[in-house]
Amino acid sequence: MLTLSVTAGLGGLLIRDILLARGPIVLRDASFIWSALAAAVIGFFFAGYIARFDRALLGLEALAMGLLATVGTDSALRAGMGALPAIAVGTIVATAGPLFRDILGGDAPQLLRPGVFLGILAVGASMLYVGLDAWTRQPLLAQIAVILIFFLTRMAAVAWGLKTSPAADVSDRVWSFWSRRGPQQ
Amino acid sequence: MNEVPTVVLPTVLEALAISVGGISGALHARRRQMDVMGILVVGFCAALGGGVIRDILLVSGPPVFLTSPAFLIYAMFGAVLGWIFATVASRATMLIHVIDGLFIGVWVLVGASKAIGTGLGFLAAALVAVITATGGGILRDLFCGEKVSLLLPGQWLAAAALVGALTFLSAFWLGVDVYVAQWMCIVVASTIRFVSSAYDVRTPMPMDVSKIFARSG
Numbered sequence: 433m434l435t436l437s438v439t440a441g442l443g444g445l446l447i448r449d450i451l452l453a454r455g456p457i458v459l460r461d462a463s464f465i466w467s468a469l470a471a472a473v474i475g476f477f478f479a480g481y482i483a484r485f486d487r488a489l490l491g492l493e494a495l496a497m498g499l500l501a502t503v504g505t506d507s508a509l510r511a512g513m514g515a516l517p518a519i520a521v522g523t524i525v526a527t528a529g530p531l532f533r534d535i536l537g538g539d540a541p542q543l544l545r546p547g548v549f550l551g552i553l554a555v556g557a558s559m560l561y562v563g564l565d566a567w568t569r570q571p572l573l574a575q576i577a578v579i580l581i582f583f584l585t586r587m588a589a590v591a592w593g594l595k596t597s598p599a600a601d602v603s604d605r606v607w608s609f610w611s612r613r614g615p616q617q
Numbered sequence: 618m619n620e621v622p623t624v625v626l627p628t629v630l631e632a633l634a635i636s637v638g639g640i641s642g643a644l645h646a647r648r649r650q651m652d653v654m655g656i657l658v659v660g661f662c663a664a665l666g667g668g669v670i671r672d673i674l675l676v677s678g679p680p681v682f683l684t685s686p687a688f689l690i691y692a693m694f695g696a697v698l699g700w701i702f703a704t705v706a707s708r709a710t711m712l713i714h715v716i717d718g719l720f721i722g723v724w725v726l727v728g729a730s731k732a733i734g735t736g737l738g739f740l741a742a743a744l745v746a747v748i749t750a751t752g753g754g755i756l757r758d759l760f761c762g763e764k765v766s767l768l769l770p771g772q773w774l775a776a777a778a779l780v781g782a783l784t785f786l787s788a789f790w791l792g793v794d795v796y797v798a799q800w801m802c803i804v805v806a807s808t809i810r811f812v813s814s815a816y817d818v819r820t821p822m823p824m825d826v827s828k829i830f831a832r833s834g
Contacts, residue, residue, distance in 0.1 A: 517683040540762030544655030551654030596652035
């Protein structure tokens, strides 16, 4: 239980520092571990109470994921990486927590299965941050904007019940499109 | 023993190998009814996962997919191909299988050379080489929430990589020409892999020696 909460909370930042080959800040600065522990303890004792605020939790999760996506993208950019690696790092940092939580729990990660509209949003948020950062040259503004947009999109997806579907097989459509333009017709 | 071999693949081969990894990952994710994010993530893991684990283990700076973004493009290209042309690609599993088998030895070489380059010893280099070649499959299975198929009894995959790695490292340590040693590794690993799949040779199950002793005693 504790391990699960801590991994979900710190996994993203840990992965970021591993990918950028630095000493993990979550180990250097004890306050990270303390806050994750505190959250885990609260969850341990007040699970029933918290479950009643699932809407608020959903919002907090969305804010946290937006923040992680921008932080991850930003650290990769500051480490001198290009746009594409930065987007990859941002996505990985944002999604690592939920992914690891499910894998340690022995499930196929919720994030990868049809349903919750979240993973693709993290990719979008990282892309948006790279774009805004290059355009405005004001990382803080870009960060706030991306977090807001991420939050609003996520809430809209929840409100309208937007869900991802299993990846459709589009081969037939692509194939017929191709052959229609062929010499036969 | 003093010179360190670096493996440089022709770009075309590199792109082919990584994209094929992405395609097979995408097909795997599709069989598990995942969504688009699942296909991209599992395709990425299958294509580049081994290298990521290797670079983390060797502490040799950021993983190679971050330092040379082309790798990331190949992997994503493969994953998207496996998604869009799923029917075509699943008819070509035999081809994917063959290409995968041909490249086991290459990944073993890349891993072993990097490990020797960072000053690791014989056994450690062999371990890193096997992880490079098989880490993608491990991550793929983990991210699909399955048992890691590499560890279940079945055809020779990790074992083929291990024999390839030992072949290369012993030849290299004995002072055989590096290029000869590299080709030996590729040929040995692929041959074991293909013979194992063609004749369905399976990895041996653990035998309980204590029973034999009990019977004879």
